[in-house]
Amino acid sequence: MKKEGWKAMLATAVVLAVACAATTRLDAPAWTPGELETLRSLRIGTLEPLPPDPSNRWADDERAVALGHRLFFDTRLSGNGEVSCATCHRPELQFQDGTPLAAGVGTTDRRTMTVVATAHSPWLFWDGRKDSQWSQALGPLESPVEHGGDRTRYAHLVGRHYRVEYEALFGALPELDRLPPSAGPVPDPAASRAWSAMAAGDREAVSLVYANLGKALAAYQRRLEFGPARFDRYMEAVLAGEDERARGLLTPQEEEGLRLFIGKAQCVTCHNGPLFTDNFFHNTGVPAVRGLPEDRGRALGAIQVQEDEFNCVGPFSDAGPRDCAELRFMAAEGDELLRAYKTPTLRGVARRAPYMHAGQLSTLTDVVRHYDRAPRAPAGRSELRRLRLSQSERTALEAFLRALDSPVEAPPELLRAPGEDAAAADDGPHDSLDQTGG
Amino acid sequence: MRTTTGNPRTQPADTPRWSRRAKALGVVTFVALALVATGCGALMMPFHHSMGFDAGSRPTGEREYGFGDRLSKTGLYRVRAETPEPIRVGRIHEMRVHVETADGRPAEDATLSVDGGMPDHGHGLPTHPQVTAHLGGGEYLVEGMKYNMGGWWVVRVRIESASGADEVVFNLNL
Numbered sequence: 290m291k292k293e294g295w296k297a298m299l300a301t302a303v304v305l306a307v308a309c310a311a312t313t314r315l316d317a318p319a320w321t322p323g324e325l326e327t328l329r330s331l332r333i334g335t336l337e338p339l340p341p342d343p344s345n346r347w348a349d350d351e352r353a354v355a356l357g358h359r360l361f362f363d364t365r366l367s368g369n370g371e372v373s374c375a376t377c378h379r380p381e382l383q384f385q386d387g388t389p390l391a392a393g394v395g396t397t398d399r400r401t402m403t404v405v406a407t408a409h410s411p412w413l414f415w416d417g418r419k420d421s422q423w424s425q426a427l428g429p430l431e432s433p434v435e436h437g438g439d440r441t442r443y444a445h446l447v448g449r450h451y452r453v454e455y456e457a458l459f460g461a462l463p464e465l466d467r468l469p470p471s472a473g474p475v476p477d478p479a480a481s482r483a484w485s486a487m488a489a490g491d492r493e494a495v496s497l498v499y500a501n502l503g504k505a506l507a508a509y510q511r512r513l514e515f516g517p518a519r520f521d522r523y524m525e526a527v528l529a530g531e532d533e534r535a536r537g538l539l540t541p542q543e544e545e546g547l548r549l550f551i552g553k554a555q556c557v558t559c560h561n562g563p564l565f566t567d568n569f570f571h572n573t574g575v576p577a578v579r580g581l582p583e584d585r586g587r588a589l590g591a592i593q594v595q596e597d598e599f600n601c602v603g604p605f606s607d608a609g610p611r612d613c614a615e616l617r618f619m620a621a622e623g624d625e626l627l628r629a630y631k632t633p634t635l636r637g638v639a640r641r642a643p644y645m646h647a648g649q650l651s652t653l654t655d656v657v658r659h660y661d662r663a664p665r666a667p668a669g670r671s672e673l674r675r676l677r678l679s680q681s682e683r684t685a686l687e688a689f690l691r692a693l694d695s696p697v698e699a700p701p702e703l704l705r706a707p708g709e710d711a712a713a714a715d716d717g718p719h720d721s722l723d724q725t726g727g
Numbered sequence: 728m729r730t731t732t733g734n735p736r737t738q739p740a741d742t743p744r745w746s747r748r749a750k751a752l753g754v755v756t757f758v759a760l761a762l763v764a765t766g767c768g769a770l771m772m773p774f775h776h777s778m779g780f781d782a783g784s785r786p787t788g789e790r791e792y793g794f795g796d797r798l799s800k801t802g803l804y805r806v807r808a809e810t811p812e813p814i815r816v817g818r819i820h821e822m823r824v825h826v827e828t829a830d831g832r833p834a835e836d837a838t839l840s841v842d843g844g845m846p847d848h849g850h851g852l853p854t855h856p857q858v859t860a861h862l863g864g865g866e867y868l869v870e871g872m873k874y875n876m877g878g879w880w881v882v883r884v885r886i887e888s889a890s891g892a893d894e895v896v897f898n899l900n901l
Contacts, residue, residue, distance in 0.1 A: 327877065330877060337818075411819070559876075561816075561875075561876045562816065562817055562876075567817065567875040567876055568817065569853050569875050614820075614871055615854075617871065618854045618855050618856055618857060618871020619854060619855065620851075620853060
């Protein structure tokens with residue numbers, strides 16, 4: 290073709306492209322008042338200030354934060370000396386590990402959850418079997434497949450390496466010399482026998498040390514929050530009437546995804562509020578994993594939290610008689626609890642593949658397709674209904690989820706191991722583009 | 728005398744009469760299965776933690792929402808409720824329920840039970856609220872109220888006392 294022909298085609302193409310882009314932008318429908326009301330409630334700015342934890346007297350004590358920070362990264366808090374909380378709750382991965390099941394001294398039956406912003410949730414774990422961050426921290430520490438340790442072992446560790454910090458906060462440690470090196474209500478037969486052989490008073494004293502460790506860990510984890518995402522900046526612009534700026538923050542496809550999120554796809558039914566979670570439990574028909582034990586979700590978790598010695602009404606809690614309303618008035622029975630799991634937050638979700646309670650869904654594409662198809666639950670009853678989304682709707686929805694790109698927000702030193710040099714680690718808001726779990 | 732016409736057993740298998748029967752049976756079976764399938768489908772409504780009562784239709788007027796004074800279903804009681812702070816979605820809280828008999832006297836010694844849910848979503852309250860104190864003067868403390876999303880909620884208060892048993896339903900738009 291002659292040069293003039295090419296130029297003409299190019300010019301036409303450019304004109305058409307510009308016109309197309311212009312009309313697309315101009316055609317972007319405005320939000321209805323009803324939609325705006327819902328959108329307002331999703332902004333990170335509407336998140337309530339960090340709620341007090343009446344069950345943990347030291348929750349907001351800076352010294353407890355410092356101690357908890359050190360404990361969180363201490364691999365000596367394990368049976369083999371190689372597992373710390375940070376082993377699975379990795380700061381550079383938004384405090385999770387990017388694998389379907391977790392690898393401690395063994396392998397778990399469930400997916401590691403992020404601990405970021407969990408201070409705002411009344412229930413911890415996929416099944417809510419713990420009702421505070423401090424009691425949650427105590428679960429993995431004595432799990433035979435996670436840290437693989439026991440509370441007496443940890444008490445000795447505190448006596449050897451953290452005595453000053455511990456006693457400044459919690460008072461004198463018990464006499465540790467006459468206690469067995471290893472003892473606890475754990476599956477390991479030797480440790481279990483040693484625990485039964487201990488005097489009741491000693492067991493109580495060791496359990497108190499254990500609870501205090503949890504409270505220090507919780508004080509540290511309370512500081513980990515989510516920061517604003519591109520979605521929040523978009524909402525700021527929309528509410529300020531700055532449409533030009535808003536259009537620069539969410540693409541038309543992402544906007545379409547947001548519209549579906551609060552509309553046809555009904556995500557906001559459960560993924561609501563500024564953390565995109567109702568902190569409740571739902572059966573969403575997630576498939577069972579062959580080879581893993583039967584998983585009943587909240588149906589068992591509800592029983593376990595009521596029986597937990599470290600719960601809000603238990604002897605190690607600092608809560609008063611008028612506290613603990615979530616536990617005291619919890620919905621503990623009903624078929625809807627079977628294979629119901631806690632709604633996870635969607636902030637930062639694109640960086641935390643794989644998804645669901647045993648990592649059953651590898652990518653966000655798989656997740657959106659799952660909700661669209663609404664398969665039957667292996668047990669119990671799924672709350673999902675077929676959405677009948679088109680391919681372009683599914684893509685738009687996924688695009689919006691990626692725009693919920695909240696960073697982890699915390700004092701920078703808390704986002705790395707204590708004593709670790711800033712240059713050696715990724716800080717929260719300046720995380721390198723980590724493609725893990727894309 | 729016996730006749731052989733019309734007796735199906737003496738007819739060859741591929742006569743129109745047999746295949747009509749087979750077809751009819753097939754159609755009936757298919758329709759029956761389809762009905763069963765759609766019947767089952769219709770029954771599989773969002774049915775978790777069911778509300779267990781009929782809340783009626785969504786109120787149209789603004790004034791029909793809220794915990795203000797309401798007469799119970801058969802007119803036995805006048806009920807209102809209040810919360811210490813404005814209701815916040817996702818936050819567990821208490822409320823005080825005031826119960827009077829129809830002639831304006833405080834209903835002492837009543838037994839109250841509270842439940843509710845979202846009629847559009849077919850689920851109940853996410854918690855199990857309880858009356859934890861009789862505050863006197865017909866006032867009752869209910870703890871454990873919680874709404875875990877925005878939208879149309881109904882709260883039913885059932886009342887039983889010497890004056891009789893009745894119930895009142897409040898509508899909230901959160």
